[in-house]
Amino acid sequence: MENLVTYIHDNYLYGAPVWLVGAIVQFVIALLLLMLFVAPFAGILSFLERRIAARIQDRIGPNRVGPQGLLQFLADGIKSLLKEDLIPRDADKPLFILAPYLVFLGMFTTFVALPFASKLVVADLNVGILYVFATSSLTVVGLVMAGWGSGSKWSMLGGMRSAAQVISYEIPAGLAALTVILLAGSLSMQTIIANQGAHPWQWYIFDNPFCTISFFILLISLTAEGNRAPFDLPEAESELVSGYNTEYSGMRFVFFFFAEWANLYVLGAIMTTLFLGGWQIPESLYKASAGMASWLPQIVQLVFFQVKTMVFVFLVIQLRWTVPRVRIDQLMALCWKYLVPIAFFCVIGTAAWMIILPDGSETVRYLLTALAGLTIVYYFYRVVYQLRVTRSELDFNPLV
Amino acid sequence: MSGYLQNIKEAATSIFEGFAITLSHMVRRPVTIQYPDKTPRPVSDLMPERSRSWLRVEMDTCTACLMCETSCPIDVIKITVAKDPDIGRHMSGFDIDMAKCMYCGLCTEPCPTGAIHFIPEFERAAYSLEEMVEHFIPEGGKVVPFKPPKKEKAAKGGDDASEEAPEEGPEESTEASA
Numbered sequence: 001m002e003n004l005v006t007y008i009h010d011n012y013l014y015g016a017p018v019w020l021v022g023a024i025v026q027f028v029i030a031l032l033l034l035m036l037f038v039a040p041f042a043g044i045l046s047f048l049e050r051r052i053a054a055r056i057q058d059r060i061g062p063n064r065v066g067p068q069g070l071l072q073f074l075a076d077g078i079k080s081l082l083k084e085d086l087i088p089r090d091a092d093k094p095l096f097i098l099a100p101y102l103v104f105l106g107m108f109t110t111f112v113a114l115p116f117a118s119k120l121v122v123a124d125l126n127v128g129i130l131y132v133f134a135t136s137s138l139t140v141v142g143l144v145m146a147g148w149g150s151g152s153k154w155s156m157l158g159g160m161r162s163a164a165q166v167i168s169y170e171i172p173a174g175l176a177a178l179t180v181i182l183l184a185g186s187l188s189m190q191t192i193i194a195n196q197g198a199h200p201w202q203w204y205i206f207d208n209p210f211c212t213i214s215f216f217i218l219l220i221s222l223t224a225e226g227n228r229a230p231f232d233l234p235e236a237e238s239e240l241v242s243g244y245n246t247e248y249s250g251m252r253f254v255f256f257f258f259a260e261w262a263n264l265y266v267l268g269a270i271m272t273t274l275f276l277g278g279w280q281i282p283e284s285l286y287k288a289s290a291g292m293a294s295w296l297p298q299i300v301q302l303v304f305f306q307v308k309t310m311v312f313v314f315l316v317i318q319l320r321w322t323v324p325r326v327r328i329d330q331l332m333a334l335c336w337k338y339l340v341p342i343a344f345f346c347v348i349g350t351a352a353w354m355i356i357l358p359d360g361s362e363t364v365r366y367l368l369t370a371l372a373g374l375t376i377v378y379y380f381y382r383v384v385y386q387l388r389v390t391r392s393e394l395d396f397n398p399l400v
Numbered sequence: 401m402s403g404y405l406q407n408i409k410e411a412a413t414s415i416f417e418g419f420a421i422t423l424s425h426m427v428r429r430p431v432t433i434q435y436p437d438k439t440p441r442p443v444s445d446l447m448p449e450r451s452r453s454w455l456r457v458e459m460d461t462c463t464a465c466l467m468c469e470t471s472c473p474i475d476v477i478k479i480t481v482a483k484d485p486d487i488g489r490h491m492s493g494f495d496i497d498m499a500k501c502m503y504c505g506l507c508t509e510p511c512p513t514g515a516i517h518f519i520p521e522f523e524r525a526a527y528s529l530e531e532m533v534e535h536f537i538p539e540g541g542k543v544v545p546f547k548p549p550k551k552e553k554a555a556k557g558g559d560d561a562s563e564e565a566p567e568e569g570p571e572e573s574t575e576a577s578a
Contacts, residue, residue: 055426183498322418338408382420395429
């Protein structure tokens with residue numbers, strides 16, 4: 001790292017101060033790493049979503065481009081790049097052009113504070129979780145801009161709905177995150193993870209019953225904030241053509257979808273960080289991997305983090321094909337009548353819990369973990385039951 | 401308040417069940433058949449038993465009665481019958497223009513031996529109309545018509561006679577009533 005900085009300084013930027021060159025080099029490397037991670041990830045996620053959707057509907061899904069259709073997203077991307085970039089005559093041109101980048105920026109900047117491993121984080125901000133919530137709701141500015149700038153009533157309605165929805169759901173999301181912040185006593189993502197353990201009963205989700213409830217509240221709120229089904233009212237295709245992105249074409253259109261899928265990942269990462277112990281790995285595994293190579297623990301932590309995140313990504317994708325879209329009044333009723341009061345109740349409950357039991361209760365932790373385990377077992381039993389009732393054979397093979 | 405809690409309970413349980421149903425669908429084999437490249441069995445086996453696809457004539461049971469040719473509403477079938485001093489009455493050509501065929505199946509019905517019939521095969525697209533004409537007798541070939549054995553013929557003839565009589569009866573009566 002230092003060699004690289006001195007090399008660049010001596011050969012290319014001799015007049016500039018060394019610290020500035022170092023900062024620029026670090027910035028560029030971080031940017032490249034994130035860009036190289038996010039861009040293919042959003043693409044592969046789009047493939048994954050289409051494939052999961054297809055299998056849930058007893059179809060096959062994309063399987064033509066590349067092995068098993070894995071390169072479908074590249075083909076789609078190239079197609080979109082080559083498309084004509086249309087701007088409607090009645091559009092508010094600067095807003096129309098700016099909007100997709102704002103949406104993309106809002107999603108992308110959240111990746112800066114996501115803790116992938118104990119040392120693998122671009123910036124461990126001391127207001128980390130606040131920063132993530134703030135930047136991810138920056139997208140609403142872009143969405144409203146797109147809705148207004150398009151000069152079309154469908155886009156306008158989509159933009160307005162998205163504003164109403166995202167702003168409303170910020171409240172339960174913030175309150176649900178507050179329970180964890182209370183427990184951790186910190187806003188920093190790394191500190192929150194460090195306060196949890198590797199084992200399920202050491203996670204914040206099982207710390208007390210209120211945390212378990214706020215886990216679900218946060219999951220619902222973030223799904224709604226990311227405009228994911230069943231809360232995808234801003235782009236409800238059966239009502240609003242395609243909502244705020246109706247008038248967009250080509251690469252600008254892709255930016256919206258890019259942001260949507262990146263947001264799916266951010267959702268999983270936030271949930272993992274706050275409730276599922278983030279990158280925490282068992283002590284024995286840490287020592288074993290550290291014995292082999294000093295950087296290996298970071299990779300193991302990264303894998304743990306990604307696996308946990310992918311569970312949420314999968315759940316949210318599955319939710320899309322399980323539940324029908326809610327009506328706008330149902331959406332608002334869910335937020336203001338159910339999530340907000342319950343979230344307040346959970347915050348107060350957690351605070352009271354911390355006063356009554358300053359060190360938490362081991363028994364409650366184990367009980368909640370066992371309960372969750374039983375629920376998961378029952379869930380798989382119900383899946384098997386469904387297969388048996390419909391007399392269909394289990395065929396897990398994802399390759400077709 | 402009880403309604404409020406009831407709503408939460410219903411939402412939670414129904415979404416839970418919904419998740420179980422969607423996951424159970426995800427671990428099933430897709431019903432899609434990837435037609436041209438990957439089929440579980442050969443395509444002709446996948447077709448229904450009585451599907452009307454391509455016509456075939458079994459030349460060794462064809463009696464050259466020309467029933468199919470006359471029954472064809474659009475003159476798809478062309479049979480050339482000739483007489484030869486050596487082998488007598490024979491067919492020198494049996495052509496079916498599949499590009500013209502409308503798959504009505506009227507030719508298969510009057511065939512006394514079932515020589516002309518549909519086969520469950522349909523993937524025979526061609527680049528020219530000439531290629532779509534099927535020649536069941538090669539150029540210059542001569543096929544002697546099939547003659548049903550005498551004994552069987554006599555028995556069959558008796559059957560035919562007994563069958564024909566009641567068959568004609570109702571037909572006439574329906575015509576009369578109409």
